[in-house]
Amino acid sequence: MSNSREQILQSLRRETQPFPYAKAPSTYLHMVPSGDLSPEELETIFVDNAQKAACIVHQPASQEEAIQTLLDIVGEDRKISSWEPDQIPVHGFESALDKAGIAYVGEDALVNVGVTGVDAALAATGSLVLSSGHGRYRSASLLPPIHVAVVSRAQITTDLETWLVGQRTKGLERMRQTSNIVIITGPSRTADIAMQLVMGMHGPRELHIILID
Amino acid sequence: MEVQSNNFIPAARIAIHDVDLRTAVAMGTDSGFVKRQAVMFADGKAHGEAIRGQAAAIKRNALNKLPDLLEQAEAAMQENGIEVLWAADAAEANRLVLEIADRHDVHSVVKSKSMVTEEIGLNKILEEDSIDVLETDLGEFIVQLGEETPSHIVIPICHKTKESIRQLMIDKADMPPTDDTDEMARFARNYLRQRFLDADMGVSGGNFVIAETGTLCLVSNEGNIRLVTSQPRVHVALVGIEKVIPTLEDYATLTQVLPRSATGQTMTVYTHMINGPQRDDEIDGPEHVYVIFVDNGRSQIYTSDYCEALACIRCGACLNGCPVYKVTGGHAYGWVYPGPIGAVITPLLVGLENAKPLPYASSLCGMCKEVCPVIIDIPRMLLDLRYDLVRSGYTGLDWNMGMKAYAFGGSSPRLFSWAGKAAELATKRFKLNSLPGPLAGWTDYRSMPSFAVKSFHQLWGETNGDLEGADEQ
Numbered sequence: 199m200s201n202s203r204e205q206i207l208q209s210l211r212r213e214t215q216p217f218p219y220a221k222a223p224s225t226y227l228h229m230v231p232s233g234d235l236s237p238e239e240l241e242t243i244f245v246d247n248a249q250k251a252a253c254i255v256h257q258p259a260s261q262e263e264a265i266q267t268l269l270d271i272v273g274e275d276r277k278i279s280s281w282e283p284d285q286i287p288v289h290g291f292e293s294a295l296d297k298a299g300i301a302y303v304g305e306d307a308l309v310n311v312g313v314t315g316v317d318a319a320l321a322a323t324g325s326l327v328l329s330s331g332h333g334r335y336r337s338a339s340l341l342p343p344i345h346v347a348v349v350s351r352a353q354i355t356t357d358l359e360t361w362l363v364g365q366r367t368k369g370l371e372r373m374r375q376t377s378n379i380v381i382i383t384g385p386s387r388t389a390d391i392a393m394q395l396v397m398g399m400h401g402p403r404e405l406h407i408i409l410i411d
Numbered sequence: 412m413e414v415q416s417n418n419f420i421p422a423a424r425i426a427i428h429d430v431d432l433r434t435a436v437a438m439g440t441d442s443g444f445v446k447r448q449a450v451m452f453a454d455g456k457a458h459g460e461a462i463r464g465q466a467a468a469i470k471r472n473a474l475n476k477l478p479d480l481l482e483q484a485e486a487a488m489q490e491n492g493i494e495v496l497w498a499a500d501a502a503e504a505n506r507l508v509l510e511i512a513d514r515h516d517v518h519s520v521v522k523s524k525s526m527v528t529e530e531i532g533l534n535k536i537l538e539e540d541s542i543d544v545l546e547t548d549l550g551e552f553i554v555q556l557g558e559e560t561p562s563h564i565v566i567p568i569c570h571k572t573k574e575s576i577r578q579l580m581i582d583k584a585d586m587p588p589t590d591d592t593d594e595m596a597r598f599a600r601n602y603l604r605q606r607f608l609d610a611d612m613g614v615s616g617g618n619f620v621i622a623e624t625g626t627l628c629l630v631s632n633e634g635n636i637r638l639v640t641s642q643p644r645v646h647v648a649l650v651g652i653e654k655v656i657p658t659l660e661d662y663a664t665l666t667q668v669l670p671r672s673a674t675g676q677t678m679t680v681y682t683h684m685i686n687g688p689q690r691d692d693e694i695d696g697p698e699h700v701y702v703i704f705v706d707n708g709r710s711q712i713y714t715s716d717y718c719e720a721l722a723c724i725r726c727g728a729c730l731n732g733c734p735v736y737k738v739t740g741g742h743a744y745g746w747v748y749p750g751p752i753g754a755v756i757t758p759l760l761v762g763l764e765n766a767k768p769l770p771y772a773s774s775l776c777g778m779c780k781e782v783c784p785v786i787i788d789i790p791r792m793l794l795d796l797r798y799d800l801v802r803s804g805y806t807g808l809d810w811n812m813g814m815k816a817y818a819f820g821g822s823s824p825r826l827f828s829w830a831g832k833a834a835e836l837a838t839k840r841f842k843l844n845s846l847p848g849p850l851a852g853w854t855d856y857r858s859m860p861s862f863a864v865k866s867f868h869q870l871w872g873e874t875n876g877d878l879e880g881a882d883e884q
Contacts, residue, residue, distance in 0.1 A: 202706070203497040206652060209710040210478040216718040220471030226660045227465055229667040229677075231454055247677075304694050307608055323667075323678045332692035336641045340634065358667065358678075362659040370659075374491055374624050374686050377696055378641065381682040386634040388596060389674075390550035390566065392435070392573035393442050396596040399549060400603070401634025401681070 228359045230322040240321045240354045241409070247324030248407055251384030252397065256408045264348070264410045265294045271346055271406055272311050277301045279342050280313040282333030287315055287350040288410055304335040312338035312402070313346045319407075322357035323383055326407070330378040339382065345402040347382075349409050412532050412560065416745035416757050416766035423743040423772075431572050436562075436740045439569035443731035446675020447782065466668045467786040469661045470722040477713065480622040480655040481704065487625025488702055491687035496703045501531035504705045508533060508614070508647055509540055511701055515645045517611040519543040521603075523631065523639040524551050525616025526564065526725060527649045527705050529747045530760070533614070545606050547635040549599055556583040562741030562749060565673045565727035570740045603635075613639035613697070617650035618669065618724070620702070621662050626686055627702060628666060630679040637681055646688075646697040652704050653713075653721040665724060672726035672784040708760040717792055720755050722785045729779035729789060735772050744769065751779035751789045758796055767805050770796035809849045828868060835862040 235243070245255050258264040265288065272278055280302040283292040295302060303309070314334070318327040326347050330336050339345050355361045358381065365373045373379075386401030397403045415422070426432055452459040473480060485495045498504035504527075512520070520542055522528065534555075537544045546555040550567035554560065557579050561567035568576065577595060580586040586598045615636060619628040627648055629636050640646050656662060670676040689696030712721055730736045730750030741749030746766070748756045754773060758766040770793050773779075779789040800806055801814075820826045837843040838861035845854040853859075865873075 202499040202503060205499055206497055206704070206706045206710055207478050207481065209706075210481070210652075210713055212714050215475040216713065217471040217475055220468055220475060222472045222657065222661070223465050223468055226664060227458070227461055229462060229664065229671075231458060251678075251680075307604070325678055325682075330693055330696060331690070335693075336637070336695050340637050340641070359660070359663045362663050366659060370624055374487075374626075375690070377492075377685070377687050377690050377693065379684040379686070380637065381678065381684075382680065383676075383678040383682070384680050386632070386680055388549045388633045390548070390553070390568060391576055391592050391595060392571075393438050393566075394573070394592040396593050398600070399596055399633035399635070400547070400600060400607075400638055 226359065228322075228357055230357060232322065232356060235321075235356065237351065237354070240356065241351060244319055244321040244324060244354050245409070247321065248384075249324070251324045252387075253324065253384055253405045253407050256406060258408065258410065261289045261410060264288050264408050265290060267408055268313065268346060268348075269294065269298055271344065272300060275300070275310050277303065277306070277309050278311045278313060279303055279306050279309045279335070279338045281315055281335060281338055285315050285333045286313065286348050288348050288408075305337040305341075307337075307341050309342050311344045311346060312340070312342035313348070314339045316347050316349050316353060317379075318361050319349045319354045320357050320361060320381070321354055325358070325381050325383040327361060327379065327381050329376040331376055336378060336380075339380070340401055343398060343402055344404045344406070345385070346406045346408065349407055351409060351411055412529060412747055414746050414757075414761045414765050416761065416769055418745055419743055419768035419772055422745065423739040426739045426743045431575065432570050432740050433738060435570055435572045437737060439563065439566045440731040440737050443565070443674060443727065444782075447672055447728055447731070450671045450675045450677060462664070462668065463784055463786055466664055466784050467722070469656065469664055470724070470785045473656045473661065474653065474713070474718060474721055476657065477653070477655065480657060481652060484620050484622040484625060484655045485704075487622065488620075488627070488687070489625070491625045493625065493627070493687050493700045493702055496701060498703055498705045498707070500707050504531045504649060504703055504707065505533055505536040507703050508649070509536065511645065511647055512537070512540070512542055512612060515612065515699065517542060517645065519545070519606070519610045520612045520614055521545050521547050521607055521610040521639050521643065522551075522614045523616070523629075523636040524548040524567065525614070525649060526747060527616050527651055527707075528614065529561065530707065531649070531705070533649070545603065545610070547603055547607065547639060548631075549596060549633060552599060552603065553579060556580065560742065560747075563727060563730055564725050564748070564750070570742065607638045607642050610643045612645040612647060613643040615639050615646065615648045617648045617654055617702070619662055619665060620650060620655045621657075621659060622655050623658050624686070626662075626684050627700075628662060629683040629685070630666065630669060630681065631683070632674075632676075632680045634681060636683060640683065640685060641696050644697060645699045645701070646685075647701045647703065649703050649705055652706050652709050668784045669724050669726050672728040672782070712759050715759070716795060717755065717759055719787050720752070720759060720792060722787055723752050723756070724785060726784055728782040728784065732778040732782045734774055734776060734778070739772075744772070751793075752787070755789055755792045755796065763796070763799060763803060764805060767800060770800060813849070828866065831862065831866045831868075835864060835866075838862050839864065
């Protein structure tokens with residue numbers, strides 16, 4: 199189809215490798231070294247790193263309290279952007295919204311709050327992994343100035359390395375079916391103007407994490 | 412972009428007298444440098460160095476397999492629903508983007524920061540075709556308002572003070588006067604938001620492509636890349652052919668080493684893995700995703716002694732550590748890639764004859780290699796480029812004559828010793844404190860040291876007897 203393709207590939211085929219002594223690592227060091235961690239230790243590390251990345255972490259004692267935390271963040275607004283309730287791991291989310299008279303939509307550029315679940319939470323960097331898919335809208339974690347992510351404790355994983363190896367174990371085909379994966383570490387920011395940190399550049403300026411069982 | 416690298420010395424001379432520029436550049440580079448040190452070695456020097464070694468091995472292993480990896484990546488991306496195109500040079504890359512724009516009836520484009528698109532001058536080409544182009548990274552947006560070019564790989568407006576940015580936004584974008592950085596950024600956010608929602612096509616670069624999964628990987632802090640790659644109907648990514656890596660494990664290392672080296676973050680706010688257009692059961696995301704592999708001189712570097720330069724992951728750490736970049740800023744380098752890595756890549760991509768001063772724009776202190784996350788031996792390549800310059804006859808007559816004179820004197824022990832004696836007489840007895848003619852540059856801004864009364868050879872002779880005998884031992 200393309201002459202340039204053949205031409206480029208042809209010109210890259212050299213007789214000897216450019217770095218004959220270079221090999222892929224046989225085992226990969228993790229960016230942050232860690233031994234075996236208990237779930238409690240993982241949670242502590244995750245919360246600490248998420249806070250360092252300027253996230254606001256809530257650790258409600260029950261599902262009801264989690265719902266209340268969520269409603270408090272939504273405040274007076276009667277419309278939010280949200281993933282489908284079956285994608286968010288908190289019981290009674292939909293009925294609570296109903297009761298409070300809050301409508302939810304997949305994509306809306308004008309609402310204040312976006313609610314999502316996550317695929318995983320990475321302790322070593324305080325990051326959230328979100329994949330797109332049915333009922334999992336990209337815009338909910340992007341367009342509103344406030345993003346609320348509901349994370350269940352079982353979703354906390356050591357680090358990016360561990361999560362990616364997990365994907366390999368589950369089968370890469372499954373991962374490739376997902377059109378878009380974004381790993382979010384804190385709210386959007388910029389330091390382009392004279393190295394002064396400004397939160398909330400193009401994405402949310404507040405990122406709330408609600409940790410539940 | 413027009414190459415002005417042969418103008419390095421006059422441009423640098425102007426830059427080092429610009430107090431605002433030096434203040435701004437020092438602030439940006441020092442901040443990056445200090446934060447990098449802290450995070451790279453947070454778990455100890457040995458661990459940090461081992462990670463660098465791992466990243467270096469990953470990139471070199473990937474380059475070893477480059478043609479195979481490109482084919483593997485192409486097949487995997489096609490399976491994922493991404494259309495893959497190839498561009499031999501800048502003209503072809505631009506033509507491909509125009510064809511895509513035409514096919515999808517595109518009138519407005521939002522762009523995220525991409526060095527390759529700077530390299531091929533894409534914005535101008537799109538504008539000539541009556542397509543609206545808007546840079547969306549805050550720094551690049553300000554660069555576009557000022558009709559300038561970026562001066563740093565990671566911090567595009569590293570050369571600008573807050574005051575000059577403020578004035579530019581007031582003059583060119585009708586920003587209500589404010590001195591508050593938050594308000595300035597919020598103004599830019601609102602200015603750009605509707606354009607994002609209305610744009611037909613998003614154009615991005617690419618930090619990595621994972622061959623085994625056909626995944627396009629990007630990083631950003633502002634969130635503009637998320638908007639560029641998910642709001643418009645069409646997403647086009649221009650990616651240098653050297654960006655392909657084999658596996659997810661390789662990716663995990665590189666995508667974390669990059670922000671650590673660039674800004675001292677453990678992860679960027681948004682780390683993107685894009686596997687293709689929106690699937691049938693999704694309501695948002697682009698309908699079409701294109702990846703254009705751009706060569707534009709890279710395959711020539713690949714088969715040269717400078718292949719190592721292709722390992723660069725564009726973190727900008729070498730700029731932040733470089734004593735030359737810190738005083739000249741990026742524009743003096745005269746093209747897209749500034750700093751130590753730019754001094755290597757620019758002559759290789761635009762031709763040695765068009766960037767003759769750049770291999771000399773270094774004190775060879777070695778800091779660039781020391782901070783490079785993939786341990787690129789930039790000083791070695793700068794020296795080799797100097798060798799190439801001399802061999803190709805691109806060095807000036809005064810340089811060549813000086814070197815010939817030194818070679819002549821240095822090859823005869825007697826002449827060498829006479830020259831030493833003459834230097835001692837001139838500086839000690841006749842108080843010579845500045846050098847004449849082409850050598851004046853050395854003494855205009857530093858004091859001329861006086862030579863010792865007794866040379867090393869003399870002292871050696873006095874303490875160890877016969878010099879020739881000492882040489883033979």
